[in-house]
Amino acid sequence: MRGIDYVVKRTAFALITIFVAITLNFVLFRALPGDAVSDLARVPRATPELKAALTKEFGLDKPMAEQYVLYLQQLAHFNLGVSYVNQQPVWNNLRTALGNTIPMVLLGTIFAMVLGILTGVVSAWRRGTALDHISTNLAIAFYAVPTQWLGLVLIIVFAKYLPTYGRTSISFGSLSTLAHIKDVLVHMLMPSTTLALTLYGEYTLIVRSAMLETLGEDYVLTARAKGLSGWAVVRQHAFRNAMLPTVTLMALSLGYIVAGAILVEAVFSWPGIGRAVYESVFNNDYPMLQGAFLILTLSVVLFNFVADLLYFRLDPRITV
């Protein structure tokens, strides 16, 4: 099978990176001075019994190496500790939070990608025209504004028309499922739109740059020599080729999506993993922070891996 070694290599890399991320998580929260989790003095409202229980569970009185092994074992069982704030397992909290974040981020990201690709392609094709200048500068402007600020501005403008707080306005029990879904979607509009607007600018610039480089390749000249019209050249030759570096760069920008999600959820109080991070910082809820950070890092690794595979599918030149 073509390029099986490539897939194997990338999978190995992803697995190693996951391992590095897990270890980094441990180091940050336990091993380094100022360690948040092992320093029980930091636990709010800690009774002696609670402290004893925590010590026992996480082996905080044992040497670092043993703690590490214990940590790995617990991870394998999805045991990420217990939240200081609501005394629930961190994993359960995070699972709920993730379930809220994913649709919102997905909506915003897909919209941003579609818009970004469209504007990027047209800008590159119409390079130098007024349309190009306007759309490029607009993209730069949206890329430049702070995400949280954009959210606040949208609230100022749209507060009368759209809900800007939380995920639902009415408690679940009193609504039919369909009405509930509709309610959630309406609440999702503002945070998703904010995220989308912040992201699309960067995507436009990435796509435009990739297209411009592609349009300088010889096979584009060949396509013109064959008599293809401008749009046909773009669609049948330039676009597919430009998507290769675009996919890679979009994957690299995932960290940016994560940051954006955190800020957007903080502004709109969307109960997702971003807000979990925000609130756990506020409340010194270190187990939650540790768990959330781990989840976020792992998801970036995962998406990078997906992007690698996608690139592999798109580029027939990959054999190694």
Place this chain on the structure above:
Amino acid sequence: MSPPLLEIRDLHVWFDLPHHRELHAVQGLSLELEAGERMGLVGESGCGKTTAILAVMGLLPPTASVAGSVMLNGDDMLAGGEDSIRPHRWVDIAMVFQGAMNALNPVRTVASQIVEPMELHGIASGAAADRRAGELLELVGIGSEAGGRFPHEFSGGMRQRAAIAMALACGPKILLADEPTTALDVMIQAQILDLLVALTKDLGLTLVLVTHDLPVVAQVCDRAAVMYAGEIVESGPMDTLFHGPRHPYTRMLFAATPDLYGDEEVLSIPGSPPRLDESIQGCPFQPRCDRAFDRCETERPRLAAIDRGHRAACHLNDVAAVPK
């Protein structure tokens, strides 16, 4: 005498440069191409040969301005700019580019790129087009099953053959080949050149071979046009150019070619070509010419007939003017 298939008359190409300057890349090029012949366009790197043939196909960037006419069967293709040239592309005139390595799209199969112009110009479509693509690949010496492969899977020579097959897709009358064998090793080079000769004979193609490599021209072409500083300085049958050149540049050019078997001295031409972003006074070759005289500094020579089918642009051919 039938009219020439392609007639380029007084072609000029300028490129915009920063600070309102211009590069006069092609300076009044005139050339005639008879049906079925193999014409070499020869000159140093930077003399404007590639620009000239790109101009014939209208493939110049927006920074270029063009003047003159390119007559195909009596119609001036350049008259309406891009719009009047586009219908002729690939159908009447096709091109094989320098370094076909990059001229083929790496993410599409070779066959699909051959089929593409066929479907675009309504020559064939669907299964018929696929079959025809396969035939073309056989014709150039690659098996038809290779069509399903991607360009990076081919060697340099095979890619060049594929590019030739692609150029023939719409049955053009004229094939422009720009340095088709540079960057290929000598053995492959010979094969590609033989292929080109065979194709012109079998398909009745007219070939323009652009190159700086004289032995290549000698092997393939019946006639050649020598280009210097953006214009043709001499054109005629290969034999005549070799044995009876009437322009000092042609003479020096052929003398500078090392002969594998001979033991003649290898001469190089001292100096370098003139800058094309400055206007040229007198004959452009004059600074490097070993037989220049006073008229050469002030008056630019015109391409004049020496003989049937042999033209040269040199004051030395004007017997009355040359000092004793």
Place this chain on the structure above:
Amino acid sequence: MSRILIDPGMVDAPPKRTRGSWIRDVLRERPSAAVGAALLGVFVLIAIFAPLLEPYGIHEQVGPVFGPPSSRHWLGMDDGGIDMVSLLIEGTRISLTVGFAAALVATFIGGGVGIVAGYFGGWTDTILMRITDYFLVVPDVPLMIVVAAIWGPSLFHIIVVIGILLWTTTARIIRAQVKSVRERVYVKRARSLGAGNVRIIFRHVLPQVAPLMIANVVLAIAVAIFDETALAFLGLGDPTSTSWGTIIEHAFLRTAMSRGAWWAIVPPGICVALVVMGCYLLGQAIEDALNPRLRVAHLSVKTFRLRTLAGRGEEAV
């Protein structure tokens, strides 16, 4: 084979580019670079002369909480009754300082790693690039949050953390450039003449890579300021200092929104946007100028132009 009759001196000479003149050329040829540089320049000047420019003290209450804009206070007041214009000017200092410092740290580390990896190649390259790859995957803002949360918020921490995360992209870009420079004829010549590696790096590689590093610093400033604003908003900025980010955070927390006090929120964001835009325009223009491939376009909307020639002489017969 016939000789290729071109001047051999033309091949592969080190490009003559004096730093000063080249930057002037970029600014002249690309209006976006000039706009970007102007924007940045204005804010840098404001930052430098901040104390002289502030109309009122930044701890001085001159009006009611969230007082609206008036002729004496163009942008109204914040949650402490302090003049917004003065706050913004003061914020320029902190925001720009953090931005520049973090960007310098990142470019230093990234440039260093990139040069070493690109120049020496082999195992050094592989190991360094693997490390870079792992760093690349860690999402920056969460890490910054964690670091700030664990070790406490301070400007120093912020600068270090931003710097530590930004270096990775710089390293990759510089490494690619160094690899190509290394293969150039004049570098090979220098090595065959016995020049030591350090000397070659400083005399030949660095000047070639410097423009790219400059572009990178500029772009990194944009990211750094953006990140600082994000951290401040999440409560992890330095509480004792006034940056644009903390201004937005204070306003948000002290319910500027429900009071409709848009003047406490909109202006600082616009400032951030302008600086980031300026950095982006300038940095990207420099990068584009260095990338020759972007100049060629085989496809464009306009086509070549036709000219008529008047009286150009008779045809050859």
